[in-house]
Amino acid sequence: MKRLSVLFTSLLLCAGTAMAAVNIIPKPTSVVEREGTFRLKNGMTIGYNNPVLAPAATYLQDLLTQSTGFSFKTKAGKGKIQLNIVLPDENNEDYELISDKKGVLITAHSYRGIINGIATLRQLMPIKCRQNFCLFGGFHEFYWGIPSVTIKDAPNFHWRGLMLDPVRHFFSVEETKRLLDQMALYKLNKFHWHLSDNEGFRMEVKAYPELTGDSMAWRRFNYHDRQCLDRAAKENNPTMLLPWKFFKEVEGFGELYGGYYTQDEIRDVIQYAAIRGIDVIPEIDMPGHNGSACWCYRWLSCTQDGREPLCLGRNTTIEFAEKVYDEVFQLFPYEYVSIGGDEVNRRRWSECSECKKRIESEGLKDVSELQAWFTKKMEKYFNAHGRRILGWDEILEGGLSKTATVHWWRGDHPDVTQKSTAMGNEVVLCPFTFLYFDYAQDDNTLRHIYDGDIVPVDLTAEQLKLIKGMQANIWCERIPTEARMQWMAFPRALALAEKAWTPRKDQSWDDFFPRLQAHLKRLDAMGIQYRPLQTKRP
Numbered sequence: 001m002k003r004l005s006v007l008f009t010s011l012l013l014c015a016g017t018a019m020a021a022v023n024i025i026p027k028p029t030s031v032v033e034r035e036g037t038f039r040l041k042n043g044m045t046i047g048y049n050n051p052v053l054a055p056a057a058t059y060l061q062d063l064l065t066q067s068t069g070f071s072f073k074t075k076a077g078k079g080k081i082q083l084n085i086v087l088p089d090e091n092n093e094d095y096e097l098i099s100d101k102k103g104v105l106i107t108a109h110s111y112r113g114i115i116n117g118i119a120t121l122r123q124l125m126p127i128k129c130r131q132n133f134c135l136f137g138g139f140h141e142f143y144w145g146i147p148s149v150t151i152k153d154a155p156n157f158h159w160r161g162l163m164l165d166p167v168r169h170f171f172s173v174e175e176t177k178r179l180l181d182q183m184a185l186y187k188l189n190k191f192h193w194h195l196s197d198n199e200g201f202r203m204e205v206k207a208y209p210e211l212t213g214d215s216m217a218w219r220r221f222n223y224h225d226r227q228c229l230d231r232a233a234k235e236n237n238p239t240m241l242l243p244w245k246f247f248k249e250v251e252g253f254g255e256l257y258g259g260y261y262t263q264d265e266i267r268d269v270i271q272y273a274a275i276r277g278i279d280v281i282p283e284i285d286m287p288g289h290n291g292s293a294c295w296c297y298r299w300l301s302c303t304q305d306g307r308e309p310l311c312l313g314r315n316t317t318i319e320f321a322e323k324v325y326d327e328v329f330q331l332f333p334y335e336y337v338s339i340g341g342d343e344v345n346r347r348r349w350s351e352c353s354e355c356k357k358r359i360e361s362e363g364l365k366d367v368s369e370l371q372a373w374f375t376k377k378m379e380k381y382f383n384a385h386g387r388r389i390l391g392w393d394e395i396l397e398g399g400l401s402k403t404a405t406v407h408w409w410r411g412d413h414p415d416v417t418q419k420s421t422a423m424g425n426e427v428v429l430c431p432f433t434f435l436y437f438d439y440a441q442d443d444n445t446l447r448h449i450y451d452g453d454i455v456p457v458d459l460t461a462e463q464l465k466l467i468k469g470m471q472a473n474i475w476c477e478r479i480p481t482e483a484r485m486q487w488m489a490f491p492r493a494l495a496l497a498e499k500a501w502t503p504r505k506d507q508s509w510d511d512f513f514p515r516l517q518a519h520l521k522r523l524d525a526m527g528i529q530y531r532p533l534q535t536k537r538p
């Protein structure tokens with residue numbers, strides 16, 4: 001709770017005489033500043049013109065109260081701070097924010113647009129007042145003010161995401177929610193949740209409860225755990241220690257490390273994210289990166305020895321996949337669900353009699369086509385449940401149908417986006433060459449991301465329409481704590497936010513860098529343990 005209140009100090013307002021310069025990340029389409037300040041006062045009302053905005057008004061009320069200590073009312077109707085939807089269009093995220101001495105008006109076409117306006121409002125507030133105590137008009141008084149501005153704004157891409165991997169190292173619901181709060185401040189709207197992998201299965205599945213049983217979701221130290229602990233000792237760095245809160249005494253095994261999310265917890269995270277305008281995109285990785293499931297149910301494995309990938313020769317595997325995704329579909333309300341599909345050790349299939357039979361009976365050429373057969377089968381299943389399939393770019397190999405969306409992650413395969421979009425498939429960009437936030441940083445990393453051509457330059461206008469946006473991936477083999485995650489993700493996430501929101505022609509490092517420097521104070525106020533701009537520590 002203490003951390004949460006620190007988070008909201010980002011909203012602390014300051015002396016009228018020391019109003020912060022308007023400094024928004026990502027850079028809005030247009031900002032016009034005028035004279036005058038709107039002063040927040042105890043008892044003010046947040047009004048809204050459409051009942052769907054009630055959760056947004058409550059969200060803003062909580063933010064303002066936790067910063068100022070004032071109480072705010074929310075009501076359907078008119079308020080000093082007004083949230084209005086006009087010409088409703090759910091797919092339109094644009095917003096306009098007008099503030100003057102009398103109040104603040106945020107207008108948008110959708111709930112998400114209003115949330116984007118609230119993110120900008122949060123950033124219009126000075127970061128922190130000295131003891132919140134300001135000299136104004138000859139009197140000492142508290143003064144929380146918002147500068148007079150007109151801001152018009154619209155995103156360049158609709159997919160602006162972060163992926164978190166709570167499998168390699170676990171993150172609690174509270175830690176996950178804090179990341180969602182930070183994402184919302186920078187208009188990042190897709191939270192890709194990598195919920196299964198070799199090291200554990202983190203989503204409760206009612207049909208297969210053993211997946212998250214004590215000896216499955218918890219583990220003895222693995223290679224990466226030991227690397228983290230060695231580094232913690234060598235560098236005297238507590239952010240590399242596995243937190244005690246994730247250890248548990250398991251009968252017959254001793255103290256194990258791990259955790260999982262119950263379905264109630266998952267629903268709670270989804271709702272928390274939805275209020276903040278963020279879709280939660282689940283990933284249950286198949287047919288590879290599934291060692292935890294194969295170990296739990298040996299019949300999933302070609303040689304029944306618990307090693308991945310899933311045996312695609314057996315119908316029981318297909319039934320397992322469908323039942324797991326059934327529960328995913330019940331929990332997650334969004335269109336996109338990721339099947340993963342990366343780094344599959346397909347050689348195992350060429351040595352498996354069941355898989356060989358499948359290749360023959362389906363008239364497939366090779367093991368790549370066997371993976372494509374599985375992906376297409378699942379794709380039909382997803383579509384029949386009203387969902388669209390997403391997968392890492394290996395799903396291209398062996399053939400892909402048009403409804404699949406590709407996550408381009410292999411930066412060393414620069415033709416992936418060209419090929420996918422030429423075939424008519426949508427692409428989300430996350431090449432490791434720019435957007436793997438678990439990769440070490442140096443003092444040039446930020447500029448490399450900001451100035452980089454993350455959108456390949458060789459695409460036609462038709463192909464560009466198939467670029468849904470971009471996201472950064474935070475793989476957590478070497479990230480055992482929230483503090484370390486923040487160190488790796490910030491301030492890179494601010495560069496990502498601007499790359500994804502602001503059109504390329506309006507991106508300028510010389511303009512971004514001073515804004516970023518000012519934002520570091522905001523990150524300080526929020527208690528985010530980001531990597532300082534000049535440091536030798538990797």
Ligand code: ACM
Nearest residue numbers: 342343392409475
């Ligand atoms: C991946 O990094 N294997 C998607």
Ligand code: ZN
Nearest residue numbers: 302311352355
């Ligand atoms: Zn097999």
